[in-house]
Amino acid sequence: MQFHRKQKTDSELLSIYKHLLFPRLIEEKMLILLRQGRIGKWFSGIGQEAIAVGSTLAMQNDEYILPMHRNLGVFTTRGIPLKRLMAQWQGKLSGFTKGRDRSFHFGTQEYKIVGMISHLGPQMALADGIALADLIAEQPKATLVFTGEGATSEGDFHEAINVAAVWNLPVIFLIENNGYGLSTPINEQYRCKDLVDRALGYGIEGVQLDGNNILEVYDKLTELADDIRKNPRTVLVECLTFRMRGHEEASGTKYVPQELFDEWSKKDPLRNFEEYLLEQNILTENSITDIRSAFKKQIDGEVEAAFNEQEPEANAQHELSDMYYPYEAASYPPSSSSSEKRYLDAISDGLREGMQRHSNLVLMGQDIAEYGGAFKITDGFVAEFGKARVRNTPICESAIVGAGLGLSINGYKAVVEMQFADFVSVGFNQIVNNLAKTHYRWAEKADVVIRMPTGAGTGAGPFHSQSNEAWFTKTPGLKIVYPAFPYDAKGVLLAAIEDPNPIIYFEHKYLYRSLIGPVPEGFYTIEIGKANVLKEGQQLAIITYGLGVHWALDYLSANPQIAATVVDLVSLQPWDKAAVAAAVKATGRVLILHEDTLTGGFGAEISAWVSEHCFEYLDAPVMRCASLDTAIPMNKILEEDFLAKARLAEMIEKLLSY
Structure with a gap:
């Protein structure tokens, strides 16, 4: 492995070494904790640290990075305290997800990192949107997003790169090609020789790097990011590396030929860089020992501190409210014009x-x-x-x-x-x-x-x-x-x-x-979650929305002898339970009407809620009028028979005669 320091000072090279060493030592600690049974799962990135560290160092601190679950070096290089990372991994309250998600499945605006979800590919499109915002705002920024060679088979990979290429978005798509998607080798994942060749199909630049060479990764990503900030465009980077551990520790590595381990162990990014710095007299055996000892002491302390933190307390109301961003809707009434x-x-x-x-x-x-x-x-x-x-x-x-x-x-x-x-x-x-x-x-x-x-x-x-x-x-x-x-x-x-x-x-x-x-005219808003009561009558209540509203009103207009309350929900989530309850109490008979099919339609939820919460006010079973449980036919005659409207009169008569 050849290293080229270029104009880097000794202190800069030493700093890069420390950034590379720190996540490796954390990983080694995690494996010890796993063997001790103190943690339950770990996705190891041992042997791949040069990619995460080198590329993160190449990005500005206020530029977004979207990593995967083997990119511990992104998080440590951005300076996230290990105690907080450990709290995240342990599901503690002080973690980034309050115990709601695992490992690196989180984001943080403070450190400009957006983590993945388990589906692997979707975060690449997020990078497009982040970069698009910078492009529109004329901010000279680049965005870096990681993916693995396995996820390049997903449609999200193609879609995201194609959009970025068409829109000239300043995104670096970085493929960590580590040879295996869980146990499936690359020859069973794609046919092309090199994934970087796919760049040609999108009309963008492609670069292949030795992903285990920290200086090669850092220098090339720095060059690309600097240029992209001035001349926005999309670049595909393939970093060749190898996964030295299992997909996660429980999966083992028996499916990997031993000769691959032997070959790639010689390319260990940390050991090779360490030997280079020894040759350059930037490190000594004693200084390595001192640095490692200091890091291990720090790691042990922060890990134990995280273990001693409190577990989250179950609070159903907190969980429910946190599904949504806190927002108090202001009222903007309509103009008189x-x-x-x-x-x-x-x-x-x-x-x-x-x-x-x-x-x-x-x-x-x-x-x-x-x-x-x-x-x-x-x-x-x-x-x-x-x-x-x-x-x-x-x-x-x-x-x-x-x-x-x-x-x-x-x-x-x-x-x-x-x-x-x-x-x-x-x-x-x-x-x-x-x-x-x-x-x-x-x-x-x-x-x-x-x-x-x-x-x-x-x-x-x-x-x-x-x-x-x-x-x-x-x-x-x-x-x-x-x-x-x-x-x-x-x-x-x-x-x-x-x-x-x-x-x-x-x-x-x-x-x-x-x-x-x-x-x-002009700007006005209507409260989300508030229903409209369009008619009031004592014989029955029709709860509906969408085109069903017009079916109900047309039927009642043609049958003025029927006195019905018509509730247009307008919002289905949240929906106006108070308006529905009032209609039930006023009429005692409820018909839920919607265009969707009957089985599993939203009317089933309303029916269940009315039966559970308004049972004492009912004089008849809650009834539903919905479309047939089939796909929607094209022929007009068949379509009309499919739609709920075809059964509306029958259902109203049935409900009133109960």
């Missing part, structure tokens, strides 16, 4: 008001720029706000949701448009495992709104017509809204943009151009 507008135009108005109010708000989606979106909701926005903030995206829902979270982490707001709500399944992981859990895990907001053009009635078939709100209403950490009128569509959208929590905003495609109503 209004005009008749289509549902679609009300949404467009809301987006425009949000963009005017928040200079840090970015809209992202397929075809939303010059084309104005599939439904023309953002038509004219590029001319008004510019392409930096109104961004066409490649077809990659996962990366764009992740980029939205990255924007939020770096001080921006994001509204992401799904071209159709059905397509959100491709970005599902980012929503339910990243957006929804971020605040609970490490107290960081996820200031992202996802617009969801939803619903049937247009003969669009199984992949453009689904009502999929129930996929999200059961996910803690998300807020779900579903306005039924133009007035609500604008006001709830603006409330969602104001709220720093992740919000899924359902907008019904059938209503876009078919529904017109009064919409106030």
Whole structure:
């Protein structure tokens, strides 16, 4: 292994050595604790420290790094106290996640580190969003994100790099190629000779490094980061290394041929650099002993201090409240001036008001720029706000949701448009495992709104017509809204943009151009979690939302002999339990109506809640009217029979005659 010191002073080389040694000694301590049974799991990065340490030293302290679970050197090089890291690993209250998540699955704004989730690939898209915020703000910064060779097989890898390349984002994607994904060798993971060759396919620069050579990693990453700050672009770096321990200690290493261990043990990054510094007379055997002794004493002290810290106390209310970023919604009443507008135009108005109010708000989606979106909701926005903030995206829902979270982490707001709500399944992981859990895990907001053009009635078939709100209403950490009128569509959208929590905003495609109503001019908000009581009657209560609201009102208009209370929920998470309870008490009969399928639809949750909390007020069983438990057919005749509307009259008659 050849080291080239270039212009580095003796003290600089000694500092690099100490940064390299410290995580190795921590790792050795962890293995002792594991054998003693004092810790239960450890993902070892022994033999790979040069990558984490060298690349971290190359970045400025206020630049974000997104590491993986073998990158202890990132955390120690950034100066995080070992006591706090140990508290994190032990699930103590003083850890970064208050005992809610493991190892390096956390982030910290203080040290500008954003950790991974277990799905490996999603953090790469977060790096895109972080870098995009810097690019828009004209901040000369670079972002560094790690991945392993195994995760390069995931779609998130492709999506994130492709977006970064298309947008010229200042991101360094660093692959730690350590030879194995758990037990699967690289020849079973990809066909190309070198992963760095994939850079050609994205039209970006690719660099391959000896990941065990600390100076090679440090020098090249320093050079790249310096240049990227001046000339923003994306670079793919492959660092060749080897995993000297198991995937985690319990998995062992029997699947690895001994000759690989023999070969790579000669390339140990610490021992080789140590020998080089001895040759350069920067270290002596005595100074090595002294440095190691001092570090071991520090490590022993901080580890024991962390062990002695208190365990978290279980408090259900604290756990529930921490699912969401603390936010007291201000009230912004509507102006007295209004005009008749289509549902679609009300949404467009809301987006425009949000963009005017928040200079840090970015809209992202397929075809939303010059084309104005599939439904023309953002038509004219590029001319008004510019392409930096109104961004066409490649077809990659996962990366764009992740980029939205990255924007939020770096001080921006994001509204992401799904071209159709059905397509959100491709970005599902980012929503339910990243957006929804971020605040609970490490107290960081996820200031992202996802617009969801939803619903049937247009003969669009199984992949453009689904009502999929129930996929999200059961996910803690998300807020779900579903306005039924133009007035609500604008006001709830603006409330969602104001709220720093992740919000899924359902907008019904059938209503876009078919529904017109009064919409106030200017900025106003409607409280999330508050239902609208649209009619009051004593015979029954219809609890509904979305297009179901209009089905109910149309039926009652055609049957004036029926006196019904109609509750439009507007918000599905949180939902207005007080309004529902009042409707139950006033009528004694409840029909829950929604467009989604019957089994597992959100109506089941309302029905269960009413049965549990309002049983004494009921004069009949709670009934549900929903769509058939099938996929949505395209043929108009079949679609009409599928929809809940086809059974509404029958269900109302059944309920009233009970």
